Amino acid sequence: MEKINVYVTADGSPTLFVPELNECYHSVNGALTESEHVFIAAGYRAFEASDKDINILEIGFGTGLNALLTVVESAKHSGVVRYTGIELHPLPENIVRLLNFNDDADVFRQLHQCGWGIYTGITDTFFLRKINTNFTNYRLDEKYDVIYLDAFSPEVQPELWTEDIFRKLFSGMNPGGILTTYCAKGQVRRNMQQAGFTVERLPGPPGKREMLRARRI
Numbered sequence: 001m002e003k004i005n006v007y008v009t010a011d012g013s014p015t016l017f018v019p020e021l022n023e024c025y026h027s028v029n030g031a032l033t034e035s036e037h038v039f040i041a042a043g044y045r046a047f048e049a050s051d052k053d054i055n056i057l058e059i060g061f062g063t064g065l066n067a068l069l070t071v072v073e074s075a076k077h078s079g080v081v082r083y084t085g086i087e088l089h090p091l092p093e094n095i096v097r098l099l100n101f102n103d104d105a106d107v108f109r110q111l112h113q114c115g116w117g118i119y120t121g122i123t124d125t126f127f128l129r130k131i132n133t134n135f136t137n138y139r140l141d142e143k144y145d146v147i148y149l150d151a152f153s154p155e156v157q158p159e160l161w162t163e164d165i166f167r168k169l170f171s172g173m174n175p176g177g178i179l180t181t182y183c184a185k186g187q188v189r190r191n192m193q194q195a196g197f198t199v200e201r202l203p204g205p206p207g208k209r210e211m212l213r214a215r216r217i
Contacts, residue, residue: 004091006098010206014099016063016091023156025062027182029207032065032101034182037205039066039148040073042213043180047146052079055142057172059135059160060150061085063099064111071107071126082119084129086138090116135160140172147173149181154188161188166195166214173216184210 005017011030017023027034047054058066067083074081096112107122114120119127131138135151136159147169151160159165161183169179179192184201189212192199197214204211 004095006095013065013101014063016095016099021152021156023152026065027205027207030205031063032069034205034208035065035069038182038211039150039180040069042202042211043146043148043178044070044073046180046213047178048176051077054079054081054146055144055174056081056083056146056148057140057142057144058083058085058148058150060148060152061087061090061130062150063091063096064108065101066148066150067111067128068101068104068108071111071122072104074126075123077125079125081126082129082142083126084131084142084144086131086133086135088132088134090130090132136165140168142172143174144172145174145177147177147179149179149183154183154185161185161191163191163194166192166197170196170216175216177216179214179216180211181213182208182211184208184212188212 007015007017009015009028009031011033013032015024015026015031110122116130116132119129122128151157154161189199192214198217199214201210202213
């Protein structure tokens with residue numbers, strides 16, 4: 001991606017706009033609000049074993065906002081979080097420095113500065129592994145309890161919303177696992193169901209009527 005612009009969203013938190021794709025990393029109606037609603041409340045908090053060790057997979061590490069909010073939330077629980085973030089286009093350092101999500105700045109820097117391909121301890125109970133790859137080519141090497149599907153929209157990255165991708169995710173989840181995403185498109189929901197997920201529509205964050213949450217029963 002040749003150019004990325006910082007954009008302040010409706011709740012005062014920043015997102016990034018990619019002119020080449022005509023796409024934002026988060027909702028313009030509130031980046032922090034969207035992440036909290038879709039991934040923390042409907043994903044991490046909804047997982048019943050949140051006081052036990054938990055494996056989380058994020059597709060679309062991006063700005064690191066979902067990881068940052070998960071670090072903050074994990075401090076309220078006793079379990080260890082092992083968090084894998086998949087990102088094909090890591091943000092350059094000069095862009096990361098422009099982002100401010102009003103949380104622990106030191107933690108945010110650690111999320112972006114730690115190495116790739118290995119687990120790094122961010123806190124005593126949160127361990128991050130970033131993988132620089134295209135998820136379509138990535139072979140899952142662990143089983144996950146919660147998946148944050150935060151790729152660009154199906155219009156921009158259709159290859160990450162197919163039935164085959166959801167079959168891959170389904171096979172990579174532990175029974176009882178949750179997959180959550182901001183997307184609510186009918187074809188995406190049907191692809192999830194065809195892959196074996198039980199899918200529910202939930203109220204979306206500001207600016208979106210619905211979102212999807214899928215479970216491996």
